[in-house]
Amino acid sequence: MQLVIxxxxxxxxxxxxxxxxxxxxxxxxxAPDLQVIACQQLTPELAALISQxxxxxxxxxxxxxxVGKVQVQPxxxxxxxxxxxxxxxxxxxxxLAKALYGAQPRSALVAIGAQAFGFSEQLSAPVAQALPQAxxxxxxxxxxxxxxxx
Amino acid sequence: xxxxxxxxxxxxxxxxxxITIYLAEDGSVxxxxxxxxxxxxxxxxxxxxxxxxxxxxxxxxxxxxxxxHLIASAKACDALLGVRIPPTAAALRRVMNLAQxxxxxxxxxxxxxxxxxxxxxxxxxSQRNLFGMLAANPQLARxxxxxxxVGQRIIELLGGKRIHPSWxxxxxxxxxxxxxxxxxxxxxxxxxxxITQQAIHWFKSILPRFSEEIKxxxxxxxxHMGTVDRRGNLETYDGYLRIVDADGNIVEDRMTPxxxxxxxxxxxxxxxxxxxxxxxxxxxxxxxxxxxxLSRLLVADQISTPLANAxxxxxxxxxxxxxxxxxxxxxxxxxxxxxxxxQRVLNTPDILSEHVRAYAEPNAFEGIGITEAPRGTLMHHYxxxxxxxxxxxxxxxxxxxxxxxxxAGVKQVAQRFVHGERLTEGMLNRxxxxxxxFDPCLSCSTHAIGQMPLHIQLIGxxxxxxxxxxx
Numbered sequence: 001m002q003l004v005i006x007x008x009x010x011x012x013x014x015x016x017x018x019x020x021x022x023x024x025x026x027x028x029x030x031a032p033d034l035q036v037i038a039c040q041q042l043t044p045e046l047a048a049l050i051s052q053x054x055x056x057x058x059x060x061x062x063x064x065x066x067v068g069k070v071q072v073q074p075x076x077x078x079x080x081x082x083x084x085x086x087x088x089x090x091x092x093x094x095x096l097a098k099a100l101y102g103a104q105p106r107s108a109l110v111a112i113g114a115q116a117f118g119f120s121e122q123l124s125a126p127v128a129q130a131l132p133q134a135x136x137x138x139x140x141x142x143x144x145x146x147x148x149x150x
Numbered sequence: 151x152x153x154x155x156x157x158x159x160x161x162x163x164x165x166x167x168x169i170t171i172y173l174a175e176d177g178s179v180x181x182x183x184x185x186x187x188x189x190x191x192x193x194x195x196x197x198x199x200x201x202x203x204x205x206x207x208x209x210x211x212x213x214x215x216x217x218x219h220l221i222a223s224a225k226a227c228d229a230l231l232g233v234r235i236p237p238t239a240a241a242l243r244r245v246m247n248l249a250q251x252x253x254x255x256x257x258x259x260x261x262x263x264x265x266x267x268x269x270x271x272x273x274x275x276s277q278r279n280l281f282g283m284l285a286a287n288p289q290l291a292r293x294x295x296x297x298x299x300v301g302q303r304i305i306e307l308l309g310g311k312r313i314h315p316s317w318x319x320x321x322x323x324x325x326x327x328x329x330x331x332x333x334x335x336x337x338x339x340x341x342x343x344x345i346t347q348q349a350i351h352w353f354k355s356i357l358p359r360f361s362e363e364i365k366x367x368x369x370x371x372x373x374h375m376g377t378v379d380r381r382g383n384l385e386t387y388d389g390y391l392r393i394v395d396a397d398g399n400i401v402e403d404r405m406t407p408x409x410x411x412x413x414x415x416x417x418x419x420x421x422x423x424x425x426x427x428x429x430x431x432x433x434x435x436x437x438x439x440x441x442x443x444l445s446r447l448l449v450a451d452q453i454s455t456p457l458a459n460a461x462x463x464x465x466x467x468x469x470x471x472x473x474x475x476x477x478x479x480x481x482x483x484x485x486x487x488x489x490x491x492x493q494r495v496l497n498t499p500d501i502l503s504e505h506v507r508a509y510a511e512p513n514a515f516e517g518i519g520i521t522e523a524p525r526g527t528l529m530h531h532y533x534x535x536x537x538x539x540x541x542x543x544x545x546x547x548x549x550x551x552x553x554x555x556x557x558a559g560v561k562q563v564a565q566r567f568v569h570g571e572r573l574t575e576g577m578l579n580r581x582x583x584x585x586x587x588f589d590p591c592l593s594c595s596t597h598a599i600g601q602m603p604l605h606i607q608l609i610g611x612x613x614x615x616x617x618x619x620x621x
Contacts, residue, residue: 040213044261044280045299092281099284100292 003053014114018059042088047096051103058090065113068126182561186424217250218523220318222530225519227320232513238503239322244387252488253301254524255481258589260294272576322507366566368474368559371396374445382451386522407518441526441551443480455490549590
């Protein structure tokens with residue numbers, strides 16, 4: 001199973017870009033082994049689902065990238081050792097999946113540089129323009145992995 | 151001049167609060183207060199909205215227990231419509247409420263409190279979390295994740311999504327249950343029951359390590375309020391409110407939602423945004439109430455499901471069962487009840503009936519909905535005008551009912567464990583841990599924004615900082 005997790009709050013402008021990518025992916029690309037999830041925040045119990053995946057791709061807005069820039073970033077399961085019901089990082093979830101279930105799926109974060117987090121259901125123009133590229137990168141990661149599976 | 155210790159924020163609870171401990175000149179604890187420092191204002195901004203929006207609006211109060219608010223709100227709206235919802239709709243709401251109760255209790259026990267219970271109150275705070283638990287007892291951590299997941303999955307199967315499902319509406323629910331989904335839920339339950347029994351067994355095995363905490367973790371006589379059915383069984387969706395005293399004597403019984411106006415009064419304290427409800431006939435402080443899993447077990451005569459009832463009868467033999475430390479055990483027993491009761495309800499013949507919603511225009515200007523949320527009795531009270539627009543909202547949240555007891559509990563623990571002018575992590579963690587036994591949900595109860603660092607200062611009579619801890 002390949003898992004894509006779009007993270008964000010669609011009521012806070014650009015923060016919803018991860019969810020928007022997940023929604024577009026679910027609408028445009030269906031495959032029997034693909035599971036797409038959209039959530040406001042990551043919670044520890046997602047580790048159980050992650051443990052069943054061959055690859056997990058997180059999609060999230062980023063404050064550390066220039067606005068509208070899209071980047072595939074590696075994730076380190078050991079990088080984050082803290083989680084809570086309200087805040088859990090992708091790397092912490094990967095760490096949990098490894099520690100709890102011995103699972104180490106291939107993983108990546110597709111980060112989209114964002115700027116406007118006020119009350120809005122709209123993405124800002126540069127982030128909206130970056131959405132197709134983010135989707136393209138996610139699909140690239142998915143197909144790259146599919147090729148490796150006999 | 152009094153000296154103060156401030157714990158700000160209290161960690162591993164839902165929302166933001168702080169604790170102030172006031173020291174006397176000799177270094178002993180003179181007083182302690184639990185402050186809730188956030189305000190959300192849901193009661194006011196709902197005014198003017200169409201009443202049928204209320205379940206969806208009120209669910210946004212909380213991301214942990216949205217289902218509880220949905221149910222209390224939907225029940226208040228049922229009262230505005232003046233309808234009796236179809237029995238299958240009531241059964242399905244009951245299942246969702248139980249799943250919510252189980253997943254929330256699992257969060258409280260396994261994610262928030264088990265690190266203290268497993269690693270000890272004096273352990274390194276950087277290890278007192280899910281990862282620290284993993285290193286010490288991976289099976290316990292896995293069990294916590296599984297129980298949360300089962301509860302969330304049941305909510306998702308019934309409501310379409312796990313947080314803020316829009317399936318619960320005034321008059322019933324929007325969709326009947328399919329046989330496929332029923333079977334999916336039933337298939338998860340045997341494992342969930344086995345895991346819960348293991349957790350109960352484990353918790354009982356560690357109790358001897360916490361004899362000192364049991365003595366002073368809000369261990370004093372109070373009233374207890376909870377819901378029972380007409381036979382006195384534990385009930386969480388619908389039934390009658392009952393209040394018992396510390397000796398188990400029934401003080402109020404067969405209370406209907408409307409009775410709350412005469413029996414519960416809300417006091418406001420200057421040090422907190424959280425109101426302090428109390429049992430009106432006994433007055434402020436003497437009318438101190440507790441609610442939630444411990445109180446529900448103290449209020450009920452028995453539990454209708456066999457495994458949980460056996461645990462209840464054993465629980466009743468514990469001499470210090472008034473101690474809030476036993477909220478943890480009560481929580482686990484209620485999780486067991488939830489799985490058993492979901493099994494029973496889903497095996498009833500009409501559970502797949504397609505008649506799951508009653509339709510009506512408003513027939514009353516006032517409606518009250520009461521249900522048992524994970525943390526205790528939850529009350530939603532609405533008034534509408536002739537156009538169906540909300541003119542008045544009063545919400546009494548479970549955490550509020552426990553406010554007086556939480557404050558008294560913080561003082562009791564501080565007086566036992568905090569001394570002198572040096573602070574230790576273990577001391578302060580116990581002061582926080584007594585709050586965690588109640589599993590307060592401050593986002594709910596003040597109807598959180600931002601992250602605050604934990605910063606504790608001990609300030610001397612001349613204003614000098616004597617000691618300081620930051621997390």
